Amino acid sequence: MDPEASRQQLERQAALDYHAYPRPGKLEIRPTKPMATARDLSRAYSPGVAEACLEIAADPALATRYTAKRNLVAVISNGTAVLGLGNIGAQAAKPVMEGKAVLFKKFAGIDCFDIEVDEPDPEALADLVCRLEPTFGAINLEDIKAPDCFTVERICRDRMGIPVFHDDQHGTAIVVAAAVQNALRLAGKRAQDIRIVGLGAGAAGVACLTMLHKMGVPLDNITVFDRSGVLHAGRTGLAPEQMIFATAPAGLTLEQALKGADMFLGLSGPGALPAESVREMAETPIIFALANPTPEIMPDAARTAAPGAMIATGRSDFPNQVNNVLCFPFIFRGALDAEATEINDAMKLACVDAIAALARQTTSAEVGVAYEGERLTFGPDYLIPKPFDPRLLPTVAVAVARAAMESGAARRLLDLEDYRQALEAEVFKSSLVMRGVFAAARLSRRRIVFAEGEDDRVLRTAQVMSEDSTDRAILIGRPEVIAQRIDRAGLSIQPGRDFEIVNPESDERYRDYWQSYHQVMRRHGVTPDLAKAVLRTNTTAIAATMVHRGDADSLICGTFGQYLWHLNYVSQMLSTPELSPAGALSLVILEDGPLFVADTHVHVEQGPETLARTVLAAARHVRRFGLEPKIALCSGSQFGNLDSRSGRAMRGALAILDSQPRDFQYEGEMHTDAALDPALRERLLPGNRLEGAANVLVYATTDAAGAARNLLKSAAGGLEVGPILMGMGNRAHIVTPGVTPRGLLNIAALAGADVATYG
Structure with a gap:
């Protein structure tokens, strides 16, 4: 077998294996409500289900309140015109319809049933589809040959009170x-x-x-x-x-x-x-x-x-791939949420305008990562967005919902700004919890210096800052490298207009900077020659010196290298009797909400004093996100049952915290499961001081905190915001090398917000 035939055979087998393993097919059904107790069963089925049935019988419109109908689409085909395969029949079309359902879920969070019907007669097929109206919020007709598809859609649109959309058309x-x-x-x-x-x-x-x-x-x-x-x-x-x-x-x-x-x-x-x-x-x-x-x-x-x-x-x-996935998940999302009776011309044209306008905007950081190496700048080779652009959902769905309301097709009126924010929270998991931070950042104009200014993630962050905030980015790096990478990424920012550059090789402030660094470090073994060398090559030291001198308000570093290495130079120049690192706080956004973990990076082992300071700093920072802190001091010891090092440290910290009135909830020391399970905690220590589940977990070592953070990210699928360097008055933040462009933008928003604006 020649190499090309062998490659094709391997790809064919890989595709078949994808559909066969670990379970056949691409879909499953999962419950959205608890089903763990007899009480759950009585509510989900008999007798509790009767209450929902009676409400819908009295008012059929309530089906969208008490059932999944408003988020449920049927993907229906008779298999007469499948992809490039032709009339292969309904059953052979099932993998394609399952795939379409997966795309609905992936891109717009819409649930689907794929329905393959062995019915070649278009009028009979249309009659069957019409009878499904009580089940679904909308119908997606798929892979039905012409001209039969025209007949089926025409009949269904005339008879049904929900959107019917033949996506192939x-x-x-x-x-x-x-x-x-x-x-x-x-x-x-x-x-x-x-x-x-x-x-x-x-x-x-x-x-x-x-x-x-x-x-x-x-x-x-x-x-x-x-x-x-x-x-x-x-x-x-x-x-x-x-x-x-x-x-x-x-x-x-x-x-x-x-x-x-x-x-x-x-x-x-x-x-x-x-x-x-x-x-x-x-x-x-x-x-x-x-x-x-x-x-x-x-x-x-x-x-x-x-x-x-x-x-x-x-x-x-x-x-310029013309791909239906740029449209159908998002037009259905807007139509379903507005409870539209149809997808009319106004909604289609609104979808056209929204998709076209998105291509003319600067490409998002997430798209740049997904399509690394491609030049994604509006022009002859970039007429439409890429399918993995996360902005498609909020942009297109909002435009479609607005058109549905304005054209009279909507049965449900939406607050479009609230709707946009809710959709953004679906695609950007950090959007909801970061909303207050971004709002606070817009109230101040801060100069933020990025130590690794040549990094693509930093450049994309600078692009968004120039478009959406009042903060000013300062990039440390070589101008020619920055210019080359801006061009390669298809960004529109320009030095001078949108950001500043500090060139380590030739900046005219070099002498002032190394002298400032030497002045601070001369009694710590740093000679003038060493200060010159550090300030010529070490961009973190340059950034810290800039903040120390007042040439910048905050610095961000850490896109490469070790956290403690960066922290050393930050501490050298920016620590004062009033400001010093109090710990690193990581916010991990889970399906159930946000959970904070400290100290993940700064103090390898903590004593009572540093632990108490970490708790106080964490409480202060959690409130920056509009949340009330509920802090658990976590240890291998549980309420004094072990005389371990971490147990003693936690009990000492608790005593320090108890020495003065505090305006937040805290309790310790306890296992992590007791922190997150109020019922378990109440059995172990009745009348404890925490109400509900803790939202901040504080550990005595970075080993424990880091393990918790990594498990939440990797095993539980959490999205991290941070780490946030506490105790430095928002003058410095150190990210980790795995930071995403979105994560870097979140840290920039934190750095760009004047702490005073949070009260």
Whole structure:
């Protein structure tokens, strides 16, 4: 077997194994309510379930309150037009429908049942779909051949009071329209002036052309071909949706139609667009060759024929992939949340505008990581966003919900700002708990110096700071390297305008900085020559010196190297009798809410005094997030049952804390499970001082705190914010090398917020 055939065989087997193991298929059903006791069972089923049934019987609209209907979509197919596989039947289509359901859940948190129906007759299929309305909040029709798909959707839309959306038609059309909107902007053309030639008059082709017409392209400017030739008024056997575009003269050829055309839209088959015809098109042609897996013309051939062409395909290995996943999860999300009766033209056009506008914005840090190495800057090779852009959910769903309300399709009115924030909290797990911090950061204008200013994550953070905050980023690094990496990442920030640069190799303040460093460290073994060397090469020392001198308000370092190494230079320059490291506090966001852990990095082993200071600092910082601290002093000893080192330290800290009135809850020493389980804790120590579960866990060693932090992140899937360096008056923060761009942005918000604004 030749290497290519061997590779294909391995990929085929890998795909089959993916579907077969560890359990067959890609979906499962999980309960959303507790089912652990007889009381749970009586509420979930008999007799408690009767109460919900009676309420819905009295008012059917309450089904969206007492059942999962508002978040439940049916993905329905008869398997007559599956992907590029054709009419393979309903059962063979099931892996595709399961995959569609997974995408709904992954990208928009929508639950799905995939339903494969062995029914080729479109009217009978439509009747079956209509009878499912009591179960679902919306219907996604999928992979039904044309023209049957037009009939099925038309009947369902007429009879049903919930959204019915044939994604092969409208999802493709929306993404195509968004890309065309941006292509026209770049080409300096208007929709009402362009001429389009379409090749392929199936469901997707007709829907795309319909959407482009609704964007402003006149019907007389659209010429359509299928395998039988041009669509014209004398053609028979066309569906009403196809006849709308039968405006061309009989006998017109594809080559003739393409002369001077502004756009080619292909949803047909491989190699159907000759390069010679591309040369005959208008200047800066728009070529959407969307046949899969082989387009009507390969992008390199189209680019050779028309160097200024803007090209899209259906493939992920070329720029501008037209992928339905950019649309369907998010348009359904907005429609479901607004309890829309349909997905109307206003909602579709709002989706188009939202997707197009997102591509014109600076690419998010998360997308930069997911598509590392690609240049993701708005232009001919970036007309539409990437599927893994987390901003799609809040951006598109809010636009769709707004359009549903404004057009009268919504049965539920939403506060759109609250709705946006809720969606952002779904895709950015830290969004909700960080909201107050970001708000506080906007009230002050602080200068934040990043010690590792050449790092891509830092550059993306600086980009967001320039767009969304009043803080000023200062980057330590070589200007030419920073410029190169900004260009590679497709960012728009510019030195001077959006941020400042401190070049360790040539900054004019070098002499002042090394002298300041030497002045502080001269009685700690640092000679002038050593001070010069440190301030020429050590960016953390430079950043700390800047804050010490007042040239910056706060520093962030640690994207590489060891935490304690960075802490040494931070402490050298910024520790004072009033300010010194009190511990590192990590916020881990779990499904059940936030949980703080300290001290994860600073004090390898703590005594009573440092523990008490850590507790006080943690209480202060937890309130920065708008939360009331409930602090558990955790140890291997439980309420005095062991004479261990950590037990003695915790009991000593408790005595120090008890020596003065405190305005927060704390208790110790105890095991971690007792901290998190109020019932267990009450059995062990009735009348203890904590109410409910602790939200702050304080340990006597970094070994224990670090283990708890890592377990919460790795085993429990928690998202970390931090570590937050406590005790330094917000003058310094040290991250860890694994910090994500979003994590770095969160720390920048903490650094950018004046502590005084928190009260």
